[in-house]
Amino acid sequence: MRLFDSRTLPPAETLDRLHDAYESSLFPSRLEHIDTDAPGGLVTTLDLYPMGACAVAATESTGFHLTRNRQSIARNRGAALSVPIVSGGELDYLGRRTVVGPRDLSVIDSEQLQSFRQPSHGTGTLFQVPRELLDLPQQVIIDGAGNLERSPLYRTAQRFFAALFRDAERISADPLAAEAAQRAGVDLLRALLISAAPPRRDVKDRFADTFVTRALALAHDDLRDPSLSLDSLAARMNVSRRYAYARFAEAGVSFEQWVIERRLRRVAGTLSSRRFARVPIGSVAHAWGFRSVSHFQRRFRETYGASPAQWRLRALGEQGDG
Structure with a gap:
């Protein structure tokens, strides 16, 4: 205004x-x-x-x-x-x-x-x-x-x-x-x-x-770092592992779930970009911190109701139609 x-x-x-x-x-x-x-x-x-x-x-x-x-x-x-x-x-x-x-x-x-x-x-x-x-x-x-x-x-x-x-x-x-x-x-x-x-x-x-x-x-x-964990963050922040887990429990936040959700969003965004259309899906998953491609595939389908390949095909196809 x-x-x-x-x-x-x-x-x-x-x-x-x-x-x-x-x-x-x-x-x-x-x-x-x-x-x-x-x-x-x-x-x-x-x-x-x-x-x-x-x-x-x-x-x-x-x-x-x-x-x-x-x-x-x-x-x-x-x-x-x-x-x-x-x-x-x-x-x-x-x-x-x-x-x-x-x-x-x-x-x-x-x-x-x-x-x-x-x-x-x-x-x-x-x-x-x-x-x-x-x-x-x-x-x-x-x-x-x-x-x-x-x-x-x-x-x-x-x-x-x-x-x-x-x-x-x-x-x-x-x-x-x-x-x-x-x-x-x-x-x-x-x-x-x-x-x-x-x-x-x-x-x-x-x-x-x-x-x-x-x-x-x-x-x-640090989402791209596959070793990212609440334990590693606790060490960086100079608090005990017990303290870190207690604070997250009080807040009702699952750190592991939070990280997975953010990584999946980044992968979905990357797969939707024509700039990365030729990058293998496994490479995209690894780039965003997933160690296991099979674990990533399962979590992606659970979250988005489609496989990563289907998601990419649909997203790029819609861009082409526009």
């Missing part, structure tokens, strides 16, 4: 109206146009895609400087965290000045002083989360936000939020998908912050709560 488009306004009103749009939909901020060489002055669009109690906001703009000072913080409508990915700029936050690249992930607390400078035309997208949804002490949020790249979930979070931002409009249009995206985003953000921050006694229970989320995020990246 487009909230703001400077091209529909007289140039003299653009900055004030953009300031109002940020304050009403995101958070109070001081905005300054700094790209004085841009033809036509400040050119900005702002789109907002609700996802349950959260939202994805996307901007495209000529250069600007955004500042959150004590006066801005005092006008907060409620504490929130933002997870932005921007095309580039300079972030001053938590006493650190950082050059932010197009793949870098940040977590910004709306109750902290901050400054972001985008010197020229660029884009930015953020996932905004009411802080009460995370249920974490503020110090854990601050400590984790300052050390995100230490978390083993950092790359997984990068990929998740990049995909969420890319499909935000389509996801937001489906209420069930939007609610699921909110839950997944909040769970992953909580796990990311906890795993990036130094261990604390007061988040021990929350650390346990996020164990399954963190374990499945790591497993998702």
Whole structure:
């Protein structure tokens, strides 16, 4: 949903109206146009895609400087965290000045002083989360936000939020998908912050709560590894085998079944692609971590009601008919 488009306004009103749009939909901020060489002055669009109690906001703009000072913080409508990915700029936050690249992930607390400078035309997208949804002490949020790249979930979070931002409009249009995206985003953000921050006694229970989320995020990246198991994940995450199995039992999740279902989805997708039409089915199964082709064939038929060969023939035939 487009909230703001400077091209529909007289140039003299653009900055004030953009300031109002940020304050009403995101958070109070001081905005300054700094790209004085841009033809036509400040050119900005702002789109907002609700996802349950959260939202994805996307901007495209000529250069600007955004500042959150004590006066801005005092006008907060409620504490929130933002997870932005921007095309580039300079972030001053938590006493650190950082050059932010197009793949870098940040977590910004709306109750902290901050400054972001985008010197020229660029884009930015953020996932905004009411802080009460995370249920974490503020110090854990601050400590984790300052050390995100230490978390083993950092790359997984990068990929998740990049995909969420890319499909935000389509996801937001489906209420069930939007609610699921909110839950997944909040769970992953909580796990990311906890795993990036130094261990604390007061988040021990929350650390346990996020164990399954963190374990499945790591497993998702290792689906091609035939040796992937809950035992191997427990060793990587520095917990005992007993602890890992107990957490999955509490969550009602079968790790083995979860892995098989994800691998089968990847195989089905590969078999449906003309790019891999000449790759033997057994090779595709092995590539996605199945040790036994006969076991794979049986599980595939049970799940999809057709053999892998029938599935491929049908999928490629339908593409040809289209």
